[in-house]
Amino acid sequence: MSHPSTGQPTGRPTGRPTGRRSATRRGRLEVTAVLAVLAPVLTGSLLLLGGAEQEVADLGAPKETTLRTAALGCPEGRKDGDRVLVATDGEATGEVRVGRGADAENVEVGPESIGIDTSRAPVTVRADGELAPGLVAGRVGGSPLGAAQCASPSAETWFTGVGAGPEHSSVLELINPGGGRAVADVSVLGSDGPIEADQLLGVVVPGGDRVRLDLAKLLPRTDDLAVRVVTTRGRVSASVLDVVDRIGSEAAVRDWLPGQDSPQRRSTLLGLAGGDGSRTLVLANPGESEAVTSIRLVTPESTFAPRDLDDVRVPPQSVVRVSVGALLASDAAEGAIGLELDSSAPVTASLRQAVDGDLTHAVPLERIADPSAVLVPRGATRLLLADAEATGSVRVVVRDDRGRQLAARTVEVERDRGASVGLPDAAAFVSVAPRGTSVLAAVVVSGDGTAIAGFSPLVRAGLVPDVRPGLPEQAGAQSPGS
Template identity: 30%
Template sequence: MSNPFVRLGAVVVAAAVLVGGATLAGPALTSADEPARASGRPTRVPVDRATLVCPESRYVSSESSATDVAAVSAPARIDAPGVGAEAARRAEAAPGQLAVLPLGSAKPLASVDQRERLAAYSVRKADTPPLLVSAQGAVAPGAAAGQLTRSGSGPLRGLAEAPCTQPGTQFWFVGTGSALGQHGRLYLTNTDEGSAQVDLRLYDEKGPVDADAARGLTVAPGRQTVVELDKLAPTSKRLAVAVVAQRGRVAAALRNDAQNADTAMGVDWIPSATSPAKQVVVPGVAPGDGDRVLSVVAPADSTASVNLSVLGPDGTFRPSGLGDLEVKPGTVAEIPLQDALRKQAGAVRVESDVPVTASVRSVFGSGSKPHDVAYSAASSPLSGPAVVPSTDAGKGRSASLLLSSPSQQAVKASVRLYSDDGREVGSTKVTVRPGSTEETRLEPKEVSRYTVVVTPDGGGPLYGSRLRVEDDPDGPMASSWPLTSAEATVVRPAARSDIGAGIGVRETVDPMFR
C-alpha cells in the first residue's frame, strides 16, 4: 500500500532510535554520502527492513479452495530519488533475505536472498496461520508481496487477491455492506511486541453507525482479530470503515463476499483507499459486461457536493446525469457507472468541496450462474516502480494493465515482466493519452507465472491496476491488484549534542517529523 500513515510510521520509528541527548536538526534533506558538512541534516537512505502482512491463509483442498503467497523485491537496482550513489551501492551489497513465515514464528517457509527472485509458498494445511513476509538488507527496499485464494465452488467461489500490507495507524475501506447475503470481514493483525488498541468508525447510507463494540478493540501482540462487520452494522446496505489505531499499529484488510440463495455472487478483498480528500482518483474500472458501481463516503459533518468525471479510452468526460451529486454528511452513496462506461475500461475522478474517498466494484458474470467481483479504490499516483509479485498465465487466464492519468499531456510508462528466477520475459512501453485510460494486455513468453514491474517515465501523475480474469465453466473469475509504489527509502534524522538535555531545555522539532 502507498499510505501516508505508513510512511509517517517509518519516520517515527527512525526517530525513536535516537539516544537521550540527541535532537533533530535542519529542515533540508541530504543524501547519505554527501560531505560531512551536511551531516547535520536528515538523510534519505534505503529501507533496510520491512514486514508485510498477508491477511488469511484459507485452505480447504487444492481443488476447491487454496491460497498462494508470493513476494519479490524489484527492480534489481536501488535507484530512488534522494538516495546517494554510495548509499545505494552499500545497500545493494548488503546481505539480505526475503522470507515467507507464519505469524508468531521465525522459521521461514520459503525465502530468497536476491532481488527479482520470487519467494513463493502454497498453503496446503487448513490450520495455517496468517503469513508474514520479512524483508531484510539488500532485498528490503521496494519489497512487495501478495496472496491469492482461488475457490472453484461454494459460497466463496472466485478469485480473492490482496496485497500483503505494512502495519500502520489508519486505513479506509469503502464498498462493503450488510445487504441480504453480503458479508464483510475485517482482519486486524498485530506483528509488534506490544498490544494495539483500535477504533472502527463506520458509515452507511443513513450516516455514522453507532456501535459500541467497534471501539476499543484490543489486538494482542503477534495475534490477529477478525471482525464480522454484518454483526456490527446488520442493517447497513452500504458501508465504509475507517480503522484507527489509538495505540500501537496493525495491518488491516477487508474481504467482502455475497451470495444469492446458494449462488455465489463474488468474493474479493477491497483495497485500502486513500484518506478522504477534495479530489481522489479511482483507477482500474474493468471493461466488459456487468455492473460497475462507484461508492463514495463523505465522513465530514457537511454535505459533499461531488463532481464526477470518467477517464475513458478516448479522454475525459462527465457522465450524463451523474456529473453533479450530493452526498449527505457521514453517509455512503452508490452511483452506477456501467451505462456511462459502455463496457470500456476507465477510471473515475471524484472532486468535492469537502473531503471524500471512494471505491469501484466491477461485477463479472451474468444470469443465474455464479458471479465474481473485482474492487478498486482511490489511490495515490505512482512515485516510483510499482510491483505486482505474481500473475498466473496459461490457457483460460488473461491479465491486463489499466493505466490512467488526469494529466493534460501524455504520460509514459515502462512495463517489464520477470520469471520466478528473475529473467525478463516481456517488456513494452505504454503511452497514456491526456486525461484517458489505456488498457495493455500482458503476454509473457513461455512461463506459467510472472512478476510485473510498472515504472512511470514522466509526463504527469499515473494511476493504475492489474486486472486478471480466468475462464470457468460456471462463469468468469476475476481479481484486481492496485498499483502502488512500494517503500524504498526512509528518512534518517540527524543527531547532534544537546547541552540542554537533562536540564529541561526544550528545542524546536522540525515540522517534517511532527
C-alpha cells in the first residue's frame, strides 16, 4: 500500500471585529411600567439559572462502558523494510483493518497470531468488537534497529528535544483516524521561551488522512525545542521522526521520538544505548516559575544520585539541554538502566542518544497497573522494570512475529530497585501483567543500533457521559483520548 503525503498547515481564519450600533432614544417610560415589564422576566431568569445550576451540580462523572471500537495511528517508516506489527493482548481472534481510507486491508490477529503490514506509509489500525480492548500495534525495523508504538488519539501530546536546524531536524506527523476533519494547535518552546508559530495553529487534518510538518522548513532554528500538540476538534494521533545529520559525518540517522501526555515533577527514562557518541538530556519547563531538576541513576540494585552531580535549572517557559555523556560513562553509572528525574515544577524530558551511527530516544514512562504489551524488532532483547509502587511481581509473556510463545516467566519487583531481564532474541511481542503493584517498564533491543519500546496503559474501556434532561450543552459523547 502506498499513500502520497497530503496536507499543509492551515491557519485559523482571522475574525473581523464587529461594529456597535448606537442606541436610539425612544422616550421615557414610567418607572412603574418598567418594573411591571421586567419583574416577571427577572424572576423567570433567576429560576431558570437556579435550575440549570442545580442540573450541573447533579451531573456525575462519565461511566465506563465496553470498548467497541479502537483506532491507533502508526507513523511513516524511516525507510523501506520497516513493518507494522499488529497484535492483541486479549483472547479474541479476528480481523482488524490496517491502512488508510479505501486502501485499508483486513489483517488477522489473535492470541497466537500477529498481523504484519509492509507498507512504509503511515497507517491507521482499527479494531471493532471483542478485538478493540487490548489492541496493540508498532512500527519496527532493523539496520539500524527502531521501534515506535502506534498511538491512540490524544487530546494533548508533548515532544521534547525536537530539532528544526540543518544538523538536527524533526518532522511532526498528525494522523486523523476518523471520517471527519480534525484540527490541532501546535505550540513551541525554545531556549529563550515561547516561539511564535502562527502557521502551526489550526492545522487541519482531513478525515482518514495525515499531515506532515517539517519543522526545519516551517520554523528554522538551531536550539532544542519542545512541541505541544493539542487537538481542538476531532481525533489526532501525533508522532515525530527525528533526524541527526552531522556535517562531515556519515549518512543521517533517524529515529522516532516518543511523546508524553503531560509535564511531570517526577519521571523515569529507561533504556541506555551502549557505544561511543553523544548523550543529551533535554528538559522543557512550560510553567511560570523556574524548575530545579535533580538526576538520579536507576540500576537493578538501587536508585541514587551520583556524588557532586549538580541540579539542572530550567527557566520558566523554556528548554534546556544538558550533556550526560560523562555521567553515563562514569564508574557510578556501571550497570545503570535509566535515569530518574525529580523536579520542583512539572517538566517534560527526553534523552537523545546518537551513538555508533545510530539514534535512539528514551522518554518518561507511564505507570502500568494492568496488563500491557509492546511490539519490537528482532535482536538482543531485555525487559527493564523500575519504580515499583510496592513489593510484587510482573508476569511476562514473549511471542515471535508468528504469534508462537517463546517464553513466560514471573519477575519479582520491589520499591527503589530496578530489574533487567533477558528475553529471547526472536521476540516480537512482549506483554507484562503486574500483580500486587504497579511499575514502569520498557523493552530495549540491541544489535545493529538500539531500539527502545516503552509500555503504556492500553485502552480497554470507553466513557459514557452522565446526560440529564436540561441544558443542551450537557449532552455529548466522551471517549478516552478525545
